[in-house]
Amino acid sequence: MRQMADVNAAIASPDFTTVFSPLDSADAELSDRVAPRDPGVEPVILMEHLTKVYAAQPNKPALDDINLAIYPGEFVFLVGHSGSGKTTLLNTILRNVKPSSGKVLVAGQDLMRIKNRRIPFLRRQIGAVFQDYKLLPNKTAYENVAFALQCIGKPRGVIRAQVPEVLRLVGLGEQMDSLPDQLSGGEQQRVSVARAMVNRPPLLICDEPTGNLDPAISLGIMKLLERINRTGTTVIVATHDREMVDSMHRRVIALEGGRVIRDQERGGYGNYGTL
Numbered sequence: 001m002r003q004m005a006d007v008n009a010a011i012a013s014p015d016f017t018t019v020f021s022p023l024d025s026a027d028a029e030l031s032d033r034v035a036p037r038d039p040g041v042e043p044v045i046l047m048e049h050l051t052k053v054y055a056a057q058p059n060k061p062a063l064d065d066i067n068l069a070i071y072p073g074e075f076v077f078l079v080g081h082s083g084s085g086k087t088t089l090l091n092t093i094l095r096n097v098k099p100s101s102g103k104v105l106v107a108g109q110d111l112m113r114i115k116n117r118r119i120p121f122l123r124r125q126i127g128a129v130f131q132d133y134k135l136l137p138n139k140t141a142y143e144n145v146a147f148a149l150q151c152i153g154k155p156r157g158v159i160r161a162q163v164p165e166v167l168r169l170v171g172l173g174e175q176m177d178s179l180p181d182q183l184s185g186g187e188q189q190r191v192s193v194a195r196a197m198v199n200r201p202p203l204l205i206c207d208e209p210t211g212n213l214d215p216a217i218s219l220g221i222m223k224l225l226e227r228i229n230r231t232g233t234t235v236i237v238a239t240h241d242r243e244m245v246d247s248m249h250r251r252v253i254a255l256e257g258g259r260v261i262r263d264q265e266r267g268g269y270g271n272y273g274t275l
């Protein structure tokens, strides 16, 4: 009873973002949605002459003069051979990697000048699904997602309201109390997606979210990302999953040797091997 009162209070509080309700209706006729690119719309990500040279490879830039604008609500695939710079580009957006030169703005913030104390605030605006961001093995699906909110000081009532909602959204309403090793690979990845989006970030970035998953499960993850995108979240996915990219007809940015070699509004995977 007390718990229900907490939940109701949380829903009424300004901290609660009832985030996920538009999703059912969003399943309708939105597949042709194209993000706005009116002159007045600011890009959520802007890169100008962005270059990253790692000290270990001084003669081979990981990113080489990247110029890109990604607008709110876009769904973007990042493709290219292994070592072409996809992860470095995503890590630049999270400010895990500091560029060597050029300009990068994320949600209007200049990441070349951002103060260290502001970086955690930047990261709260960005949900990240990386293959190596493992779930905590001794926590249930519920606790793994709740932990992300606890870390940023969300009230208990908000956590009790939002965590079940997001887990139901990713299709794990019945498995909230399962530990990671009681879940399949695809289910674990869905917990990662739930964890990344529970705070309703305006930007979701995913590095190989379907790596090592079988094709049917990969499709489920991609459909989930598509639904999240339909609520207005900008989604960027680095992937080697040719079938996925070819079937979704979304914007495709291809990297080669740290350079953008293709940027298509509705593209396909292209001629890359899987590695």
Ligand SMILES: Nc1ncnc2c1ncn2[C@@H]1O[C@H](COP(=O)(O)OP(=O)(O)OP(=O)(O)O)[C@@H](O)[C@H]1O
Pocket: 054, 055, 056, 057, 061, 062, 080, 081, 082, 083, 084, 085, 086, 087, 088, 089
């Ligand atoms: N921390 C690092 N230190 C030095 N070099 C690095 C580092 N991280 C990446 N690199 C190099 O930068 C280049 C780009 O690597 P990156 O991981 O961004 O490519 P990728 O396209 O994500 O590859 P994959 O598809 O295999 O994940 C590669 O030459 C890689 O060896």
